[in-house]
Amino acid sequence: MSAAATLWRFTPLLIIALLWEATTRLGLISEFALPPLTNVISSFFKLLADDLLYHTGRSILRGAVGFLCAMVVGVLAGVLMAWYRPVRILVNPLMRCFYPMPKSALIPLTIMWIGLGDGSKMTLIFIGCLLPIVMSSFNAARGVDQVLIWSARGMGATEQQVLWEVVVPASMPEILSGIRISLALSFILLVSAELIIANNGIGYLIDLLGEGGDYAGMFAGVITISAIGFFADRGYVMLMRRFLRWRE
Amino acid sequence: MAGPSTNAAIALSLRENGMAHWLRIGFYKVGPFFTVTALLLTWELASRLELVIAFLLPPLSVVLLRIAEDMVAGQLPLDIAITLYRTLVAFVLAMVIGISLGIVIPRVASIRWFFDPIISIGLPMPKIALLPIFMLWFGLFDTSKILMVAFSASFQIIITTWSATQNVEKELIWSARSLGASNRQILWEVIFPASLPQILTGLQIAMPVCLIVVLVTEMVMGGQGLGDSMLRSARYVDSPGVFAGIVEIGIVGFCVIRSMELIRRRLLVWHQETQKEETTV
Amino acid sequence: MASVARSGREHDNPAAAPGISISGVCHEYRPANGRPVLALDDISLEVKDREFVSILGPSGCGKSTLLYLMGGFMPLQQGEIIVAGKTVTGPGPDRGVVFQNFALFPWKSVRDNILYGLEKQGLPREERLEIAQHYIDMVHLSGFEDSYPSQLSGGMKQRVAIARTLAIKPDTLLMDEPFGALDAQTRSLMQEELIAIWNRSPTTVVFVTHDVREAVLLADRVAVMTARPGRLKEIVETKFADAPHDEIVKSPEFLDKVDYTWNLVRAEAVAADAEKAG
Numbered sequence: 001m002s003a004a005a006t007l008w009r010f011t012p013l014l015i016i017a018l019l020w021e022a023t024t025r026l027g028l029i030s031e032f033a034l035p036p037l038t039n040v041i042s043s044f045f046k047l048l049a050d051d052l053l054y055h056t057g058r059s060i061l062r063g064a065v066g067f068l069c070a071m072v073v074g075v076l077a078g079v080l081m082a083w084y085r086p087v088r089i090l091v092n093p094l095m096r097c098f099y100p101m102p103k104s105a106l107i108p109l110t111i112m113w114i115g116l117g118d119g120s121k122m123t124l125i126f127i128g129c130l131l132p133i134v135m136s137s138f139n140a141a142r143g144v145d146q147v148l149i150w151s152a153r154g155m156g157a158t159e160q161q162v163l164w165e166v167v168v169p170a171s172m173p174e175i176l177s178g179i180r181i182s183l184a185l186s187f188i189l190l191v192s193a194e195l196i197i198a199n200n201g202i203g204y205l206i207d208l209l210g211e212g213g214d215y216a217g218m219f220a221g222v223i224t225i226s227a228i229g230f231f232a233d234r235g236y237v238m239l240m241r242r243f244l245r246w247r248e
Numbered sequence: 249m250a251g252p253s254t255n256a257a258i259a260l261s262l263r264e265n266g267m268a269h270w271l272r273i274g275f276y277k278v279g280p281f282f283t284v285t286a287l288l289l290t291w292e293l294a295s296r297l298e299l300v301i302a303f304l305l306p307p308l309s310v311v312l313l314r315i316a317e318d319m320v321a322g323q324l325p326l327d328i329a330i331t332l333y334r335t336l337v338a339f340v341l342a343m344v345i346g347i348s349l350g351i352v353i354p355r356v357a358s359i360r361w362f363f364d365p366i367i368s369i370g371l372p373m374p375k376i377a378l379l380p381i382f383m384l385w386f387g388l389f390d391t392s393k394i395l396m397v398a399f400s401a402s403f404q405i406i407i408t409t410w411s412a413t414q415n416v417e418k419e420l421i422w423s424a425r426s427l428g429a430s431n432r433q434i435l436w437e438v439i440f441p442a443s444l445p446q447i448l449t450g451l452q453i454a455m456p457v458c459l460i461v462v463l464v465t466e467m468v469m470g471g472q473g474l475g476d477s478m479l480r481s482a483r484y485v486d487s488p489g490v491f492a493g494i495v496e497i498g499i500v501g502f503c504v505i506r507s508m509e510l511i512r513r514r515l516l517v518w519h520q521e522t523q524k525e526e527t528t529v
Numbered sequence: 530m531a532s533v534a535r536s537g538r539e540h541d542n543p544a545a546a547p548g549i550s551i552s553g554v555c556h557e558y559r560p561a562n563g564r565p566v567l568a569l570d571d572i573s574l575e576v577k578d579r580e581f582v583s584i585l586g587p588s589g590c591g592k593s594t595l596l597y598l599m600g601g602f603m604p605l606q607q608g609e610i611i612v613a614g615k616t617v618t619g620p621g622p623d624r625g626v627v628f629q630n631f632a633l634f635p636w637k638s639v640r641d642n643i644l645y646g647l648e649k650q651g652l653p654r655e656e657r658l659e660i661a662q663h664y665i666d667m668v669h670l671s672g673f674e675d676s677y678p679s680q681l682s683g684g685m686k687q688r689v690a691i692a693r694t695l696a697i698k699p700d701t702l703l704m705d706e707p708f709g710a711l712d713a714q715t716r717s718l719m720q721e722e723l724i725a726i727w728n729r730s731p732t733t734v735v736f737v738t739h740d741v742r743e744a745v746l747l748a749d750r751v752a753v754m755t756a757r758p759g760r761l762k763e764i765v766e767t768k769f770a771d772a773p774h775d776e777i778v779k780s781p782e783f784l785d786k787v788d789y790t791w792n793l794v795r796a797e798a799v800a801a802d803a804e805k806a807g
Contacts, residue, residue, distance in 0.1 A: 009361075009364065009365055010365050012361065012362045012363075012364075012365050012366060013365050013366070013369070016366075032384075033384065033385060086275070086279075089275070089276055089279035089280060090279055090280075090282070090283045091283070092280065093280035093281075093283055093284050094283055094284065094287060097284070097498075097502070098498070100456070100498075100501045100502045100504075100505035100506070101494075101497060101498040101501045101502070102456060102459035102460045102462075102463055102497055102501045103460055104459075104460045104461070104463040104464045104467070104475070105463055105474075105475075105478065105493065105494055105497040105498070105501075106494075107463075107464070107467060107479070108467070108478045108479045108481065108482035108490050108493065109482070109490055109491075109494060111482050112482045112485060112487060112490050113304060145630075145632070147628045147630060147632040148632050148634065150597070150600065150602045150620065150626070150628070150632070151626060151628060151632040152634075152645070153602070153619075153620035154600055154602075154620045154621070154622065154624065154625065154626045155622055155645060155646030155649050155693075155697055156621060156622035156646065156649035156650060156697070157645075157649055161649070165645075166634065169634070169636045170634070170635075170636070172636070184372060184374070185460075187374035187376075188374055188376050188457075188460060188461070188464075190374075191374050191376050191377045192376055192464040192467075192468075195376075195379060195380070195464075195468050196464070196467045196468055196479065203377070206377070206380055207380065210380040210383075210384065215384065218380055218381070218384075219381070222377050222378055222380065222381060225374060225377045226373040226374060226375075226377050226378075227373070229372060229373045229374040229377070230369060230372050230373045232372075233372035233373075234372070244636075245677075246635055246636045246637070246638075246677040246678075246679065247635065247677075247679060
């Protein structure tokens with residue numbers, strides 16, 4: 001896309017930003033409901049010099065640890081469940097029971113179990129993202145074209161080889177899109193848990209600024225975490241594309 | 249056809265005699281019940297036998313008793329009703345907004361131009377982060393909760409409706425047009441039903457989001473409901489209360505998701521997914 | 530195998546292992562819920578060494594099932610299948626299979642797809658690459674070694690699939706409607722190419738199809754199956770003088786055979802429809 005086209009594409013956002021600034025500067029909207037955009041931006045830089053990076057780093061660390069663990073365990077569990085029938089028969093009913101549970105119900109549980117610190121949030125994100133990843137990996141591996149498996153067997157692959165050289169790569173596209181959904185979920189859980197109760201982290205910071213009446217700072221925090229969530233997704237999609245180049 | 253693990257079945261069924269066959273069938277039939285029962289039993293026994301601290305995992309019987317008490321006291325039905333009310337109102341709101349925007353956006357160039365960047369940024373961002381802003385604008389009662397939930401869920405519905413109505417087979421539309429259908433008729437009588445399966449999938453993704461977010465809003469703002477009462481239990485370090493909450497929310501979630509599936513099946517009687525038949529090669 | 534340089538349509542090499550022997554094979558599908566369906570009923574068939582046999586029948590007659598049983602992909606419920614002197618108990622590289630939808634690994638390039646089976650045979654790397662290149666050239670895909678299957682046309686994909694199967698030098702070639710997904714023109718080109726390859730290095734071939742003309746044209750014999758449950762209805766001799774395809778297809782014998790075989794299949798298809806309706 002050319003630069004002009006990109007600019008044209010994102011002009012609506014520019015319009016919204018201008019409207020935001022104009023209405024608040026002209027006093028059409030109370031400053032307590034919506035601080036002017038320029039104030040939010042200057043608050044952002046003030047916070048950046050202060051402790052925004054610390055809190056953000058804290059949040060990202062929690063999210064990343066919990067999510068990566070869920071990813072490794074979830075994909076392995078899902079694929080093995082699909083591959084070994086006895087495992088499937090034993091685990092599937094449990095999964096079907098627990099899968100529809102709204103994951104935010106785990107927040108009070110991990111608070112009670114582990115407290116307010118990093119461990120509690122990591123556990124929350126780990127458990128919360130685990131089942132969706134298991135479920136999508138399971139479905140992906142179950143859906144692998146039988147004929148691909150047969151043709152590998154026909155060429156002399158052992159069962160182990162079929163699993164790792166055929167089933168896993170063949171289900172990779174679906175596994176990766178399942179993980180993407182869980183990535184979004186991990187942000188929801190992280191921010192929610194920090195808003196509800198925490199000692200640090202970006203959610204805590206937003207809550208603190210809001211309680212203290214620093215709405216410009218609160219907006220800056222909200223925009224920061226939204227942007228991080230957005231770029232995490234974009235980055236993931238880019239990695240995924242590179243990884244799945246064979247699909248083009 | 250059976251899944252990739254037919255190898256296990258092949259290994260088992262090759263030259264297997266009657267006994268082994270029945271053992272296998274028995275395992276497949278009993279296995280699922282076995283796991284669920286085993287889980288519940290382990291739960292009960294682990295804390296009864298003090299293998300884990302009862303505070304971390306109160307016995308199942310204690311939790312069930314607690315649920316029964318709350319039920320009789322009337323607090324639990326009230327909480328369920330309040331949470332469901334918020335969820336469903338928000339869901340319907342998100343559905344109406346999402347489907348209408350999803351249909352209008354791709355058809356009107358100026359609207360598409362305006363909404364395209366907003367949606368491509370809004371879809372992947374964690375919308376729950378806006379909760380403090382919603383609280384600031386709409387207060388601490390139902391309005392802000394419902395709007396927050398509807399906002400969280402609507403992007404998904406917009407985007408699936410958008411792509412579903414755009415990807416309807418051209419031949420279908422052309423054949424309706426050649427039969428003399430007007431544009432409006434084509435939209436409602438061809439495009440909408442043809443994209444219904446995907447739209448329903450979008451709604452099925454949005455519903456769990458609604459449930460997740462409604463609980464969070466209740467935990468943050470209070471105002472009764474399952475989320476509020478569960479967080480209060482956690483604050484009072486009342487572990488049977490927390491586990492009762494998990495079980496209740498689990499059951500509510502299960503019922504809501506299941507009914508979505510049933511509605512889907514009812515609406516899509518004509519679709520091949522409802523008429524899956526075992527075929528031979 | 531490579532030592533056989535003469536015309537392939539002779540079966541006088543005593544050192545070669547015998548072809549395929551299928552005796553009394555029955556197969557029943559047992560869906561999780563619903564009545565079991567008898568797909569194959571007492572099939573017995575002898576395929577001579579280096580013979581090209583087509584299995585022909587209306588869709589749903591179990592002809593692919595029979596092929597999968599020969600491949601060893603599904604457990605044999607009743608009867609026996611012996612391929613090249615060995616009883617079939619599971620899949621193996623002695624039987625090369627070409628599937629209707631190519632079954633290429635979409636995440637591997639053309640070369641890597643062909644290399645896959647060679648790696649499983651434990652050949653040294655140099656030799657693997659050499660063999661792979663040989664077969665890539667043979668199916669006229671030089672220049673596409675590093676392409677992914679998604680970048681190829683249907684005909685090219687099927688050529689890769691055939692090269693991949695031939696590269697492991699199977700004694701027996703099992704083909705399941707290999708040209709079913711191709712357009713008519715590509716299809717007839719591929720048929721000629723298959724026969725050319727087969728003439729150069731003849732192997733025993735079982736070729737499943739529902740295209741009467743294709744079966745009659747390619748095969749030495751055509752085994753016609755009945756509608757479900759699949760039984761062997763008749764075996765038609767369809768060997769013609771060695772001649773280019775475009776001459777064969779115009780010859781009256783060919784047209785007679787097609788007509789005759791077509792009537793056999795048609796009767797079965799009609800019977801199957803009548804049963805469905807009733």
